[in-house]
Amino acid sequence: MKGVLLVNLGSPESPTPKDVKPYLDEFLMDKYVIDVPFLLRALLVRGIILRKRPEESAHAYEKIWWEEGSPLIVLSERMHKKVQKLVETPVALAMRYGTMTIEKGLQELHDQGVTEVMLFPLYPQYAMASTLTILVKAEEIRKKKFPNMTFTDVPAFYNKPDYIQNLANVMKKHLEGFDYDQLVFSYHGIPERHIRKTDVTKSHCKIDGSCCNTPSPAHDFCYRHQCYETTRQIVKLLGIPEDKYCLTFQSRLAGDKWLEPYTDVEINKMPARGIKKIAVVTPAFVTDCLETLEEIAMRAKEEFEENGGQEFLAIPCLNDDDAWCETVSNWIKEWAVAAQKIA
Known part of the structure; x- marks a missing residue:
């Protein structure tokens, strides 16, 4: 059975230093974000950046935080729901960092009987610190938790x-x-x-x-x-x-x-x-x-x-724009049909 995992960046649980600090630690300790040896990265992130940055970032998050929660999470969920309504294929949503983990997203699909996953990083342009880290993390989880799953990675769509x-x-x-x-x-x-x-x-x-x-x-x-x-x-x-x-x-x-x-x-x-x-x-x-x-x-x-x-x-991003959601659903349908033909 086929399914789709949409993956975005992620967000702290709340706009407070207490929640921002572990989020920043996970994000900045990613070797594809700050690509220096582990000890140097740990010294830089945990010894310097995380001493002041959580309070500064929490203040910034507080300025944009919505009543429903993090704008990125809320908007991603709205987009996800619209896309799911347009396709029959199960679609899950995950974040690279934070509590909405890729593992949880894959588990959701696994529980629905999905074995073939369209892995969809929500980044138009390819980069180590966005696309690659998602693909690598997802593959690590697949090998460890879902060895019978197969992935089809969605390439950068900057020019589609x-x-x-x-x-x-x-x-x-x-x-x-x-x-x-x-x-x-x-x-x-x-x-x-x-x-x-x-x-x-x-x-x-x-x-x-x-x-x-x-x-x-x-x-x-x-x-x-x-x-x-x-x-x-x-x-x-x-x-x-x-x-x-x-x-x-x-x-x-x-x-x-x-x-x-x-x-x-x-x-x-x-x-x-x-x-x-x-x-x-x-x-x-x-x-x-x-x-x-x-x-x-x-x-x-x-x-x-x-x-x-x-x-x-x-100018706002695409967010849950109806035409954008329809485009994503069309890409999913095209993949499902192509995968069916190959099978």
Whole structure:
């Protein structure tokens, strides 16, 4: 029997330091997130970051927390329910970090008799710290707990026409009537070394301004290329002039060389250049979360206005948009039919 496991990032149980600390510990101690030797990672995370970050992050979570709970969890559950209604295949929802574990999601499917699982990381672009860590964790659990299950991994969907159309439609809807000076495509940042580590050719990714535009097998796993390609397809579809948009990367950690340009730095310089009205879209996420709701819609907006900006529009993610849920259900149906033919 076939089934689907949708997997998103996760969330603390509550916006309190007590619950944020174990969540951050699990997240930051992931070797695919902070990819340094264990002892150094433990010293960095448990000896330095977790001394102050839980309180700071708890305050940020508190600002975006809904009555129903974490926005990321609530929105993911809404999307999950809509998708399940559109397909006959059992669909479960899990998170990479937190209490809604991948193991619980697989157990839910197992209890329904599922043996073939469509493993669906909810990330448009491939990255070590998002897609890969989900695939590796799920495989570890499968081998240990569900050896009779088989997985079909959903690849990055950054350039699938229906996803691009869904994103473009949401953007068009929210941009209607807003005469922006600049449209900012803000993607979650990653260390530059992650790009080189996922380069299957071991030589293509130089992050030099040209490699992302030069055809290569490396692009199947290159986060930077996939961010640029998502942007290219969106602006082409919406007819956005070259001088009206830019691409940036947000959410970096100090101490490493991360992908540039940085969202906060670029946005804060815009008012001085006469760019007073901006819209920001975050296509690395399909679900609104701390990075979109607090970092962009609140903090970036506040800093932009403090620097002389006049109008700031944060475009929501796809969330539980009906057309997006229909697209996901169509991908599930296509997989189920293809898998049936192979069987």
